Amino acid sequence: MDRAVQRGRVAGVVGGLTKKGAATRERIVAGAASLLRERGVDEVSLDDIRGATATSKSQLFHYFPDGRAQLLLAVAQYEAQEVLLDQQPQLDALGPPGSWAAWRDVVVDRYERQGTRCPMSALTRRLAPSHPEVGPVVAILLTTWQQKIEDGLRRAGVGEPRTKAMIILAALQGGVALLLATGDSTALRVALDQALDGLI
Structure with a gap:
């Protein structure tokens, strides 16, 4: 598509x-x-x-x-959509054996290519103090992301899928934060592998 x-x-x-x-x-x-x-x-x-x-x-x-501020907000919305689109079709295919490793590889590759410059973070930092509408952009992104992971966990038959999805997304976000700060993706790889233990 x-x-x-x-x-x-x-x-x-x-x-x-x-x-x-x-x-x-x-x-x-x-x-x-x-x-x-x-x-x-x-x-x-x-x-x-x-x-x-x-x-x-x-x-x-x-x-x-x-x-400019209105355009930057539109770009923030665009970048939020790009975060999810960059993970397709693997994100929507989560569930069967092999699907979690494939998704992890796509996620790690995306953030390694992005490196220490994150347009989404830069935009939200810039807009947040005077434009409260940027908060929901981030919230919708994270909620949608978590829901898609949760849906995959349900398809995989994992117990407590909501809690497990929160753990996976928190590990991913923590790893990304460390990558942005240090330029090293090791923490992202380790955190995701630990959070996905039993699935990959």
């Missing part, structure tokens, strides 16, 4: 936009996300985003009338 279609299913329809308008908005957000990943949140201006996405000033403010 096309990644843009998958993302649309995660995000839902942006109210009041035509199909073409939604595609234009998506193009701006995706281009901004790419630029922010490359340079960092504080190094990118609206003019940089306009240039990279071939967007006029009027177009940009049509889709993001409140300016």
Whole structure:
């Protein structure tokens, strides 16, 4: 399935936009996300985003009338969706023998490639003090992630799947935090393997 279609299913329809308008908005957000990943949140201006996405000033403010903060929030939502989409199809296939090791490998590879620069963390740190709406973006991401792990555990016949899913996600997040701080993925690998003991 096309990644843009998958993302649309995660995000839902942006109210009041035509199909073409939604595609234009998506193009701006995706281009901004790419630029922010490359340079960092504080190094990118609206003019940089306009240039990279071939967007006029009027177009940009049509889709993001409140300016940079509104666009950054949209990028945070986009990055949250990317976290889950990057784990597909392995995340939705959790359950059978072999599926947990395959998912673990995808997760570790994603974060090793990302290294110490996490666009999602940078965006939420930047927006959180003055934009409380960023909190639910993170909460929805983590809740959805945990639910998908929990669904896999149920398919695998694991007892207390909700508790086990919390343990797995906490191990993953702790390992990612250490990777971001040190650049070393060893803790992520060890923590995930321990949390997935009996499944892989």
